[in-house]
Amino acid sequence: MATSVWYDLRQKHTGIIHINLPIPRLVELSLQHGEGHLTESGALRVSTGKYTGRSPNDKFIVDTPSVHDEIWWGNNQSVSEEAFGRLYHKVLDYLGDKELFVFNGFAGADRQHSLPVRIINELAWHNLFVQQLFLRPEDTGWPVPEEAGFTVLCAPGFQAVPDEDGTNSEAFVILHFEQKLILIGGTYYAGEMKKSIFSILNYLLPRQGTLSMHCSANQGSRGDVALFFGLSGTGKTSLSADPERFLIGDDEHGWNDNGVFNFEGGCYAKCIHLTYKNEPQIWDAIKFGTVLENVVFDEQKRSLDFNSEEITENTRAAYPVSYIPGSIYPGTGGHPETILFLTADAFGVLPPVVRLSPDQAMYYFLSGYTSKLAGTERGVTEPQATFSACFGSPFLPLSPVVYANLLKDKIAAHKTRVFLINTGWQGGPYGIGKRISIQHTRQMVSAAMAGALDQVCYTTHPVFNLSVPLTCPGVPADILQPQTTWSDPKAYEIAALKLAAMFHKNFANFAGMPATISAAGPFPGL
Known part of the structure; x- marks a missing residue:
């Protein structure tokens, strides 16, 4: 396979490619394509189908000589370069005539350790998600990256055939460190894109002396920074969204010689049993531009039922950190x-x-x-x-x-x-x-x-x-x-x-x- 995914795609692609569309346009196209519904709060409600969360059994790392001795294989599944190459070209063929959406931006609010990312999506709402979750050039003031540090190629409508493709199911999330490429297919759950970039930073940054962390962070009025580590459902997002403090970020951060910095420009909050009383900042963030995954809603009234677990307990809201009053953007703080x-x-x-x-x-x-x-x-x-x-x-x-x-x-x-x-x-x-x-x-x-x-x-x-x-x-x-x-x-x-x-x-x-x-x-x- 060629080393430039962008080059390979343009050589084969015959459809329309949209690059860094504005948020309102992405919302419009999502609705026009029947990808979601506008709710009474103004948020875009979507369904992720069979996969309502990450699929860890379907995540792989391409085993190459340059990374083999570094990877924690007890925690990660391997796939060969040959199997990856075959699947890669199948995905390119599948996307050949599709209308595509591209986001060029950044992961990492510390300019010194920022990773340029290019995310190529089959769906408008997926591109809306990544624009809200990662750092946009127009918001940071940084120039649009000419070359991607890593590219995500996301084709949820393409399903792998395990016997042919070496996967465990129709879904796959494959990280290729040498080719600087993440290949995702068979799952509509948007969190796979977010966490794949996090996995990349967890490989790159520690090797540079920067600690990468699964934590939220906020800052007090005197500049004091606090970190909140925890797995899903323990309260990282809820406790860091404190009206008395300033949110740096809700999920992923680095800690280097300058202090801490957010990897993202947005939040991905669990919203099961969400109430204004307990989490007013998150409640108010569910408005136009926010993506709601799998929240039960009334199609006639467009009202939301945050208490229902009918679809999944893992209901989510994705919104820019700027929707939280007093948040720090780009998210940086002291030690x-x-x-x-x-x-x-x-x-x-x-x-x-x-x-x-x-x-x-x-x-x-x-x-x-x-x-x-x-x-x-x-x-x-x-x-x-x-x-x-x-x-x-x-x-x-x-x-x-x-x-x-x-x-x-x-x-x-x-x-x-x-x-x-x-x-x-x-x-x-x-x-x-x-x-x-x-x-x-x-x-x-x-x-x-x-x-x-x-x-x-x-x-x-x-x-x-x-x-x-x-x-x-x-x-x-x-x-x-x-x-x-x-x-x-x-x-x-x-x-x-x-x-x-x-x-x-x-x-x-x-x-x-x-x-x-x-x-x-x-x-x-x-």
């Missing part, structure tokens, strides 16, 4: 004073807020714990522990130790305080206990960022070896100690020991870590 690891513990045993030592920060960063809930996936009948290294293992081409060591060095250099925040359940597991209120969680987060938890008294958790504050401004003291919220102390102990054992088992994957870090988890021997 973080506070880091918050977010987990939604459905077992109901972790404290709602704890302070982590540097070794504990490495332990819980590498663990990346949260839990899946009963009913959210077929076959899941009770809460299941999920460990995702660095709070984002599906997007890590390199070993998690690479990212952990970079984080350790930066925490030490900038004396960053680190906390673990449980946004999950108390008083019992999911189905018995209650979820910690977002109002109390916001109070704990605010106290951690303001330094109000630096001087309070702490106690050590008897199972998890964590420092738990005895008091926190604005939070009832009785909810800070999770064991006191259960009616049956023995049942709590059994549940806590069960989760602790899961931590120990998972951390065995990092046997080469220093002994001080390995010992920073739940008490040894439990």
Whole structure:
């Protein structure tokens, strides 16, 4: 295959190609093509069909000599150059007479580490999505890139044939680092484009000494920056969209010698059970130009039902960060004073807020714990522990130790305080206990960022070896100690020991870590 995707495409293509169309025009074309519906809020509502989330089993990296020894193959599937080449030309043939939409922009708000991207779409709404999610030249003031650092070729209508194409299904997401190309097909879920670019940056930036992170970030009035790490559903977007602070970005950031910077120009918020009361900034961001994925709506009234899980629990809203009042664009900030690891513990045993030592920060960063809930996936009948290294293992081409060591060095250099925040359940597991209120969680987060938890008294958790504050401004003291919220102390102990054992088992994957870090988890021997 040729090294220039853009050249190959233009050689074969006979249809219309639109480049960097304005947002209103993309909305118009999406409606004209029957790709979506305009809702009462002005947002464009679309359906992604069979795939309502990422498809990790359909993601591959092309195994070439230049990357083979660097890739964390225990976490990534390989595909040969030959198989990739055959599929690539099939996709070009499929797109040959299609009306196409091209976005030329950037990923990375730090100009020094910005990656020029070209994203080629079969659908107008997909191009609207990437224009809202990535950095637009007209917004940054940077010139339109003449050459792409990476190209995404997205053809959702093309379906692979596994027996012929070496894929696992009709869907595929393939990263080719040498050709600087991402090939996507068989899935209409727009998040695949976003996360593929994130995976590319997770490969490129650490090799340049910049830590790439799956986290949101905001900044206070005195310039203090906070990072929020967490998997889907733990509250990254909700907690970072704080009316009292300035949003830098909601999902993906880098941390270099200058400070932190957003990889994107937009947000991709979960909106299941969205209410104005709990998340006013996200609620108000759902307006003209916003893309709503799979939200149930009334086709006659064009009204939205954010509470319905009829299609999926993973409903999403994609909008530019400028839709959040007081947001920082392009998203850059200083070195973080506070880091918050977010987990939604459905077992109901972790404290709602704890302070982590540097070794504990490495332990819980590498663990990346949260839990899946009963009913959210077929076959899941009770809460299941999920460990995702660095709070984002599906997007890590390199070993998690690479990212952990970079984080350790930066925490030490900038004396960053680190906390673990449980946004999950108390008083019992999911189905018995209650979820910690977002109002109390916001109070704990605010106290951690303001330094109000630096001087309070702490106690050590008897199972998890964590420092738990005895008091926190604005939070009832009785909810800070999770064991006191259960009616049956023995049942709590059994549940806590069960989760602790899961931590120990998972951390065995990092046997080469220093002994001080390995010992920073739940008490040894439990």
